[in-house]
Amino acid sequence: MATVASPPVEQRIVLHDVAWETYERLLADHVDRSAPRFTYDRGELEILSPGTEHEKDNRTLALLVELIAMELEIDVSNVGSMTFKREDLQRGFEPDSSFYIQNEERVRERTQIDLTSDPPPDLVIEIEAITSAIPKLPLYAEVGVPEIWRSNGERVAILRLREGTYGKASLSAALPPLTNHLLTDFLRASRSLRRTEWPRQVRAWANMSGPSGG
Amino acid sequence: MSSATAARPRTLAVDDCVVLRHVSWDTYEQLLADDEERRVPRMTYDQGMLELVTPSMPHEEDAQTIAKAVDIVAAILGIPIRSVASTTFRRKELKRGFEADASFYIQSEERIRGQREVDLAADPPPDVVLEMETSRSALDKLRLFASMGIPEVWRCDGERVTILVLEGESYRESAASDALPVLTSEVLTGFLLDSRTMLSPAWFQKVSDWAREHGAAAS
Numbered sequence: 001m002a003t004v005a006s007p008p009v010e011q012r013i014v015l016h017d018v019a020w021e022t023y024e025r026l027l028a029d030h031v032d033r034s035a036p037r038f039t040y041d042r043g044e045l046e047i048l049s050p051g052t053e054h055e056k057d058n059r060t061l062a063l064l065v066e067l068i069a070m071e072l073e074i075d076v077s078n079v080g081s082m083t084f085k086r087e088d089l090q091r092g093f094e095p096d097s098s099f100y101i102q103n104e105e106r107v108r109e110r111t112q113i114d115l116t117s118d119p120p121p122d123l124v125i126e127i128e129a130i131t132s133a134i135p136k137l138p139l140y141a142e143v144g145v146p147e148i149w150r151s152n153g154e155r156v157a158i159l160r161l162r163e164g165t166y167g168k169a170s171l172s173a174a175l176p177p178l179t180n181h182l183l184t185d186f187l188r189a190s191r192s193l194r195r196t197e198w199p200r201q202v203r204a205w206a207n208m209s210g211p212s213g214g
Numbered sequence: 215m216s217s218a219t220a221a222r223p224r225t226l227a228v229d230d231c232v233v234l235r236h237v238s239w240d241t242y243e244q245l246l247a248d249d250e251e252r253r254v255p256r257m258t259y260d261q262g263m264l265e266l267v268t269p270s271m272p273h274e275e276d277a278q279t280i281a282k283a284v285d286i287v288a289a290i291l292g293i294p295i296r297s298v299a300s301t302t303f304r305r306k307e308l309k310r311g312f313e314a315d316a317s318f319y320i321q322s323e324e325r326i327r328g329q330r331e332v333d334l335a336a337d338p339p340p341d342v343v344l345e346m347e348t349s350r351s352a353l354d355k356l357r358l359f360a361s362m363g364i365p366e367v368w369r370c371d372g373e374r375v376t377i378l379v380l381e382g383e384s385y386r387e388s389a390a391s392d393a394l395p396v397l398t399s400e401v402l403t404g405f406l407l408d409s410r411t412m413l414s415p416a417w418f419q420k421v422s423d424w425a426r427e428h429g430a431a432a433s
Contacts, residue, residue: 029237
């Protein structure tokens with residue numbers, strides 16, 4: 001029997017006319033799983049098994065957030081691929097990575113997030129590979145995620161929510177003074193640098209640009 | 215059959231496939247009930263594991279070709295069959311369910327005659343199921359078919375059709391079908407390969423002519 005862990009190639013399946021209750025049952029069945037990821041949008045359910053390349057970039061960018069936050073002494077809560085759902089909107093999603101930064105204090109003691117009373121994550125990382133059957137940005141906009149870092153494997157774009165839609169920005173508001181160019185450079189560097197050298201460079205940059213260094 | 219040689223080289227179909235572990239039987243049934251019109255993805259449930267597969271075009275096309283050949287041969291030989299495609303077959307007490315690439319009632323046709331639905335609690339399972347092997351399946355389909363008492367499985371890897379007949383609790387390879395003895399793995403493989411080099415009317419004619427010859431020889 002083949003293993004069902006992260007396949008080398010990303011796999012997606014879409015189901016139609018799935019009831020909200022069925023979606024919630026599936027989530028409940030998978031309470032302590034890691035992959036795959038579920039996205040729900042008013043009856044459409046997409047199930048994604050991320051490929052290894054996808055996961056690698058996701059982890060790199062998530063590590064980048066943690067390293068920089070640590071150097072800049074910013075409290076960040078990395079909630080990974082947590083499920084965010086709103087029954088009233090009939091929508092739910094599990095980002096590749098998600099973080100509370102500006103709102104970290106408001107969710108500090110939480111083990112579960114309820115989007116009807118809690119804030120959405122301040123930052124979401126989205127690795128795009130195969131075109132998704134359910135566009136994610138409208139979902140993120142609907143629940144008010146303020147910032148997305150979206151990587152297409154080559155470049156990282158920073159998308160900021162303005163009046164209900166996302167527009168490209170060069171500067172991150174979630175983790176300034178990061179820019180889209182720096183993110184792209186760091187992601188590329190992660191592929192060629194030694195495993196220990198890359199975090200050193202990230203930290204050095206953070207030190208230079210942080211409050212103490214800059 | 216010997217004319218069919220110039221087939222395109224093939225590998226196992228690359229289907230979209232996702233496996234969910236820890237899916238309860240109730241969730242599986244709920245998923246089946248939510249969209250009764252669903253053709254894809256095909257769902258296989260095996261004791262908590264749910265595999266969802268959206269077949270690729272070559273996979274679908276090959277399955278259709280083999281199903282058509284069965285339909286033509288049975289019709290010309292005057293054998294009543296029911297071709298029930300990817301109908302969902304499930305057994306709650308076994309916690310297993312599947313949707314094959316094609317499925318047929320042949321010997322058991324009479325037992326479900328006139329029925330629009332089958333319920334495995336009372337009705338027999340299909341006599342033959344067709345399984346297009348895919349590169350990504352994580353489930354042991356043969357074990358599942360055996361546990362559900364499917365008498366015959368035809369497996370196709372895109373190049374060859376293999377006939378497997380249930381013997382006790384496992385399958386053994388057989389040259390010919392038990393359900394439709396005129397059909398051998400060689401004949402089915404030939405029809406499949408022919409379909410790739412012939413235009414569909416000529417292929418239809420060839421399969422029909424073959425069946426007529428065999429019908430005449432058998433009677």
